[in-house]
Every structure is written in structure tokens, then in C-alpha cells.
Amino acid sequence: MRLFAVGLSHRSAPVELRETVDFARKGLEHALAELSTRGVGRELVVLSTCNRAEIYAVGDTEGTAEHVGRFFSEYHEIPHEHVREHLYVHRGADAARHLFRVAAGLDSLVVGEPQILGQVKAAYAVASDGQFTAALTNRLFHSAFTVGKRVRSETGLGEGAVSVSYAAIALAKKIFGDLKGRSVLILGAGEMAKLTGIHLQAQHVKQITIASRTLATAQTLAARLDGTAVPWERVDHALSAADIVVTATGASEPVLTRARVDETMRHRRNRPLFVIDIAVPRDVAADVGQLDQVFLYNIDDLRSIVQENLARRGAELARAEAIIDEEVAKYTAWMQSREIVPTVVALRQRFEAIRRAELARLEPKLSGLPPEARARVDEITRLIVEKLLLTPTEQLKAVSDEAMIVAYADALNRLFSLAQDKERGEVSSEEESEVS
Amino acid sequence: MHLLPLLLYAAAAAAYVAHFAWRDPRVGRLATALLAGGVLAHTFLIGMQTVQAGHAPLVGTSAAISAFVWLLGLSYLYIELTSDERSMGAFVAVLLVALDVIPALDPAVTPRPPVLQSPLFTVHVMSLLFAYASFALACVLGVTYALLFKEIKAKQLGFFYTRLPPLATLDLMNSRAITVGWSFLTIGVLVGGIWAWQVKGSSDPRVQAMSLADPKILVALVSWGIYSFALFARKAAGWSGRRAALLSGVAFAVVLLNFVLVGYFLTASHNF
Numbered sequence: 001m002r003l004f005a006v007g008l009s010h011r012s013a014p015v016e017l018r019e020t021v022d023f024a025r026k027g028l029e030h031a032l033a034e035l036s037t038r039g040v041g042r043e044l045v046v047l048s049t050c051n052r053a054e055i056y057a058v059g060d061t062e063g064t065a066e067h068v069g070r071f072f073s074e075y076h077e078i079p080h081e082h083v084r085e086h087l088y089v090h091r092g093a094d095a096a097r098h099l100f101r102v103a104a105g106l107d108s109l110v111v112g113e114p115q116i117l118g119q120v121k122a123a124y125a126v127a128s129d130g131q132f133t134a135a136l137t138n139r140l141f142h143s144a145f146t147v148g149k150r151v152r153s154e155t156g157l158g159e160g161a162v163s164v165s166y167a168a169i170a171l172a173k174k175i176f177g178d179l180k181g182r183s184v185l186i187l188g189a190g191e192m193a194k195l196t197g198i199h200l201q202a203q204h205v206k207q208i209t210i211a212s213r214t215l216a217t218a219q220t221l222a223a224r225l226d227g228t229a230v231p232w233e234r235v236d237h238a239l240s241a242a243d244i245v246v247t248a249t250g251a252s253e254p255v256l257t258r259a260r261v262d263e264t265m266r267h268r269r270n271r272p273l274f275v276i277d278i279a280v281p282r283d284v285a286a287d288v289g290q291l292d293q294v295f296l297y298n299i300d301d302l303r304s305i306v307q308e309n310l311a312r313r314g315a316e317l318a319r320a321e322a323i324i325d326e327e328v329a330k331y332t333a334w335m336q337s338r339e340i341v342p343t344v345v346a347l348r349q350r351f352e353a354i355r356r357a358e359l360a361r362l363e364p365k366l367s368g369l370p371p372e373a374r375a376r377v378d379e380i381t382r383l384i385v386e387k388l389l390l391t392p393t394e395q396l397k398a399v400s401d402e403a404m405i406v407a408y409a410d411a412l413n414r415l416f417s418l419a420q421d422k423e424r425g426e427v428s429s430e431e432e433s434e435v436s
Numbered sequence: 437m438h439l440l441p442l443l444l445y446a447a448a449a450a451a452y453v454a455h456f457a458w459r460d461p462r463v464g465r466l467a468t469a470l471l472a473g474g475v476l477a478h479t480f481l482i483g484m485q486t487v488q489a490g491h492a493p494l495v496g497t498s499a500a501i502s503a504f505v506w507l508l509g510l511s512y513l514y515i516e517l518t519s520d521e522r523s524m525g526a527f528v529a530v531l532l533v534a535l536d537v538i539p540a541l542d543p544a545v546t547p548r549p550p551v552l553q554s555p556l557f558t559v560h561v562m563s564l565l566f567a568y569a570s571f572a573l574a575c576v577l578g579v580t581y582a583l584l585f586k587e588i589k590a591k592q593l594g595f596f597y598t599r600l601p602p603l604a605t606l607d608l609m610n611s612r613a614i615t616v617g618w619s620f621l622t623i624g625v626l627v628g629g630i631w632a633w634q635v636k637g638s639s640d641p642r643v644q645a646m647s648l649a650d651p652k653i654l655v656a657l658v659s660w661g662i663y664s665f666a667l668f669a670r671k672a673a674g675w676s677g678r679r680a681a682l683l684s685g686v687a688f689a690v691v692l693l694n695f696v697l698v699g700y701f702l703t704a705s706h707n708f
Contacts, residue, residue: 153461154461173602174584174597174602176602176604177601177602177603177605268674270673270675270676271674272604289589292679293677295589297591304591305591
């Protein structure tokens with residue numbers, strides 16, 4: 001049994017193709033059932049996000065990879081040539097490594113993004129609920145969740161916002177903690193104001209107030225954000241109630257001057273004020289940031305934070321890869337111990353069968369012995385078999401190379417006719433004498 | 437035996453600093469375990485001294501510092517376990533090590549003079565030590581607030597930004613620590629006053645020296661004044677955030693000065 005990962009992602013395929021081979025459209029259950037009825041693999045998991053479509057399958061032969069690859073075009077009814085050159089195939093340990101990198105966000109468009117782990121979990125849950133998974137995939141995906149968690153907690157890979165809006169929200173959280181009880185004032189009602197407002201709304205802020213030169217546009221945005229619109233003349237009043245101010249007007253001169261903000265700071269008894277100026281040209285005079293308890297960030301500041309975060313994520317990659325190496329080693333060791341175990345068991349059974357057969361053959365001669373002596377004979381022969389098998393067993397369990405395992409298993413099967421035994425169920429006396 | 441708490445505190449401090457720098461959760465758990473071990477060893481030490489002397493070892497500056505270190509370690513552990521926030525540990529544990537050097541080098545238990553054999557004395561010392569432990573935490577919170585504030589204000593989001601809890605949390609915890617500390621400081625000073633009044637007739641020269649002119653008593657009242665101001669200014673004038681943080685740093689410097697320097701060298705009334 002072998003593990004295969006076959007798929008395409010933003011790294012290998014253009015967006016048009018990724019859209020075409022979206023397995024989520026008809027539901028993952030449907031794709032899994034279809035794969036299963038075609039007998040493509042014994043264990044199956046389908047992962048489908050906007051950036052990737054992948055099938056994890058356990059099959060007996062190399063043909064499984066080919067089957068799964070064909071399924072991509074057959075299921076979506078497109079010519080196979082269109083898909084083939086964009087598909088990648090990973091086998092065994094490489095397939096595990098691939099999934100672990102995906103789960104950790106290393107293979108994502110934005111490296112370190114956290115959503116993918118949830119998507120991997122969901123994909124596994126669907127497959128597991130439909131009973132398409134078994135030992136290999138169960139262990140594989142649980143290891144992947146461990147990798148995701150470890151990379152998150154032990155490296156800085158997922159840290160730091162990588163978009164301007166999230167950078168602003170991360171800052172707000174670092175100043176105010178939870179944003180739930182906080183009030184937001186938005187100056188301007190354009191597209192940028194709306195986008196930032198939507199992000200803030202998602203943080204469940206207490207109140208969003210919108211002010212714009214024209215009250216009507218402010219009211220439109222207020223309706224969209226469940227907020228209240230106030231006339232432009234009331235900005236100072238709204239300012240003293242706000243914790244976070246977003247400025248995004250089209251004004252050519254600064255709307256908030258130092259004197260104006262200083263005045264409201266007195267009304268607000270020095271509570272911290274976070275001013276996010278995303279307007280170009282700037283809406284807030286630079287010296288506003290010098291006021292005590294005022295934190296002023298403009299669009300360039302936020303952009304440079306995003307740049308730094310992206311760079312820092314790059315630096316954390318090596319640590320994440322080290323974690324992945326560790327978990328891949330654990331998983332493959334487990335997988336291989338599973339592969340070699342049947343051979344070890346067969347070998348031991350074979351030896352034990354020979355021992356019993358020999359004892360049975362000698363029964364006429366042994367029957368004359370007193371019971372203790374017979375017990376000794378039984379014990380000694382058993383010990384000899386144990387001793388003979390001790391080193392080979394240890395050596396087999398220590399083999400870590402996948403190809404070597406196959407070679408060893410093959411050699412042992414031939415040398416001791418293990419595979420035939422399994423088929424015939426018992427050992428013939430002819431073979432037995434050859435061995436002994 | 438008397439060096440064991442110090443060694444464990446030092447190991448805990450190293451682990452807390454390592455955890456703060458590299459954020460390995462295993463190192464963090466190790467740090468907590470080492471600190472808990474240090475506090476436990478310290479509890480045994482204080483327990484043994486109590487048995488030996490027949491009273492709680494609170495007499496003399498070095499014994500008082502030892503008890504203070506023990507209380508601070510215990511209070512910090514409580515806060516860490518209830519808030520699940522380990523980043524303060526690096527600062528608190530370093531403070532523990534710095535202060536515990538004094539009792540570790542001077543571990544002898546001073547016998548209790550007859551004039552101190554009053555329950556009021558124990559209440560006086562314990563309240564003040566607890567107040568100082570709260571102020572120490574407030575100071576650490578203030579220092580970390582200032583560090584984080586500086587980074588956010590300067591738009592240099594870096595080392596502390598990724599490691600410290602939000603400014604609002606630090607400020608809230610600082611305010612709580614000062615409120616608790618101020619309450620115990622007030623109790624401690626009042627009980628001390630009552631006790632001094634009761635033993636007024638004693639011939640002990642140290643009791644004779646109990647007056648507002650004594651540096652220890654004077655500086656204690658000054659620190660009470662500063663903390664009262666900090667509480668009042670926060671409520672009445674919105675002195676929260678950076679100003680409160682700076683104030684808690686300055687005030688704790690005064691407390692530490694009084695506790696260690698004045699306690700050892702300058703006071704005529706409190707050198708038991």
C-alpha cells in the first residue's frame with residue numbers, strides 16, 4: 001500500500017484551470033463517492049480550495065497515481081491534456097511532506113496564512129465522515145494538524161498582518177485589547193472607508209459613526225455598516241467619543257489638525273486615540289502624532305508594516321521546515337514499521353511452524369523421554385528459533401529507506417517462501433527439510 | 437539550603453528571559469516550574485526559620501526583603517496562572533534575583549526584641565510587604581507599558597510589540613496593582629502608627645526615634661502620597677496610560693530606596 005498526493009495549485013496551474021477543477025462545487029462527498037465507485041484508491045481525501053485541488057489516495061500500485069490524475073479531467077469533463085501538464089504527483093514520504101507544508105501554510109499564496117489549516121481539517125472531516133479514510137490517511141491528517149499547530153505556536157510564521165486593513169486592526173488590538181467595547185469614527189464614505197469599516201465591523205466594535213461632507217453618502221455607508229451617520233459639523237463631538245478614527249476623505253488639506261485633536265483630547269480625558277489615515281493626500285497633520293496618547297498611522301506606515309511582516313515570515317520559513325522534517329520522519333517511520341511488520345510476522349510464523357513440524361516428526365523418538373526432558377526439548381528448540389530471529393528482526397525494524405524495505409521484504413519472501421505460505425496456509429514437509 | 441531559592445529564582449529568570457526572547461512554550465513551562473520550585477524552597481526556608489526562632493522571620497531588613505521576595509514570587513505566580521500571560525515573568529524574576537541576593541548573603545535570623553512582640557507588628561510588616569509586592573508588579577507593568585508605548589508611537593513594531601499584551605491590558609493591570617498596593621500600604625502605615633503609639637513609653641531607643649523626622653517613616657509617607665496622587669490623578673484627571681506607567685516606576689523607585697537603602701543605613705527607628 002502506498003500513499004499518493006495528486007493535484008494542482010496556484011504554483012502549477014493558472015486560475016482558469018483551478019476554477020474548472022473545483023471539487024467543492026458539487027460537494028466533496030460527491031467527488032469522494034465517484035472516486036470510490038471507480039475503485040481508484042483504498043483511502044481517499046479530497047482537498048479543494050480556491051488555490052488548490054488535491055486528492056490524497058492510498059493504492060496498491062503506481063497505477064493509482066495515473067488513475068487519480070485521469071479523474072481530474074474525467075470528473076470535470078475536460079480533455080486530459082489540459083490538466084496533465086499542471087498536475088504534480090507526490091509519493092510516500094513526499095506526499096506526507098507536501099500535505100504538511102500545505103497545512104502549515106508554507107505552500108499558500110500568502111505564506112503562513114491561517115485559513116488553510118481549517119480547510120484541511122474540513123476536507124479530512126468530510127472524507128472521514130464518509131468512511132473514505134483508514135489507518136494511513138487518519139494518521140497522515142492528524143500529523144498534518146499537529147504540524148499546523150506546531151508551526152503556529154513555535155514559529156513566527158503566522159504572525160504579523162500581511163494586508164493594510166489587518167495591519168490596522170492588529171495595531172488597534174495591541175492598543176485597546178479587545179475591540180468589542182470600542183467606538184469607531186470614520187471620516188469619508190468612499191471605497192477605502194467602506195473596506196476598513198467592514199473589517200472593523202467584523203471585530204464587533206460597539207459603535208461605528210460615519211461623517212462625510214455630504215450627509216447622504218455617509219448615511220448610505222452607515223446603513224451598510226450598521227452605524228450612524230452624523231453631519232460634518234458634528235465631527236468634533238464624535239471625535240471625543242471615539243477610540244479609533246479612520247480618515248479617508250478626498251480633501252486636499254488636512255482635516256484633522258493638531259490644535260483640533262488636542263482640543264478633543266481634553267474632552268476625552270486623555271483616553272488613547274488611534275488615528276488611521278488611509279487617505280492620499282493625508283487627512284491628518286503629521287504633528288498630531290506627537291500628542292500624548294494619540295497613535296497616528298498613515299497608509300505608508302501601514303504598508304511598511306506589511307512589508308516587514310512579509311520579510312519576517314520569510315525568515316521563519318527555516319524553522320517551519322525543520323518542524324515539518326521532524327514530523328515527516330515520525331510519520332514515515334510509522335508507515336514503514338507498518339509495511340515491514342507483516343514480513344516480520346510471516347517470518348516468525350514460518351520458523352515456528354518449522355519447529356513444531358520437526359518436533360512432530362521426532363515425536364516417536366521423543367515419546368520415550370520423561371515429561372521434564374520433553375519440556376526441555378521444547379524450550380531449547382524455542383530458544384534457538386528466538387536467537388536465530390533476534391538479529392534479523394531488529395535489523396528489519398531499523399530499516400528506514402522505503403526502497404530497501406521493499407527489497408528486504410521481497411528477498412525474505414523468496415528465501416523463505418513466505419508469500420506462498422500465506423496462500424497455502426501451511427508449510428509442506430518438503431520445503432521444511434530444505435530450510436532445516 | 438538558604439541559597440537554594442536564589443539559585444532556583446536565577447534559573448527561572450534565565451528561563452523566563454529565554455522564553456521571552458524565543459517564545460518556546462516548553463521553555464515557558466520550565467520557567468514557571470522553576471519559579472514555583474523557588475517559591476516552594478523559599479517557603480520551606482521561611483518555615484524552618486520560623487521554627488528555629490519561634491516567630492515569623494520578619495525582623496531586620498534582610499529578613500523583610502526575603503519575605504518580600506517570597507510574597508512577590510507568590511503574587512506573580514497567582515497572576516500568571518490566572519491570566520495565562522507569561523511575558524511579565526522575565527521582568528519579575530530578574531527583580532526577584534536582584535533582591536534575593538541580600539537575604540541569601542545575610543541569612544541569619546535576628547532575634548525579636550521584646551518591644552516587637554505584638555500581633556500589630558506582624559500585621560504592620562505583612563501589609564507593607566504585600567503592598568510593596570503589588571507596587572513591584574505595578575512597576576514592571578509600567579515599564580513594559582512604556583516599552584510597548586514607545587514602539588507603537590515610534591512606528592517601530594518589533595521585539596516588544598510581538599511579545600507583550602495590549603497597552604489597555606497593561607494599563608488595567610497596573611491600575612489594579614496600585615489600588616491593591618495602596619490599600620495595604622494604608623493599612624500598614626495606620627497599624628504601624630497605632631503600634632508606635634501603644635509602645636510610646638518604651639525605653640528602646642528605636643521606639644524613641646519613631647517620628648516623622650525619621651527617614652524611613654518620612655519616605656514611607658512620601659510614597660503613600662505619590663500612590664494616593666496616582667490613584668486620584670487617574671480618576672480625576674485621566675492620568676492613565678503612559679503617565680500612570682511613569683508614575684508607578686518613580687513611586688516604586690522611592691519604595692525600593694526606602695526598603696533597602698534607608699532600611700539598612702539611614703533609619704534610627706526601623707533598624708531592628
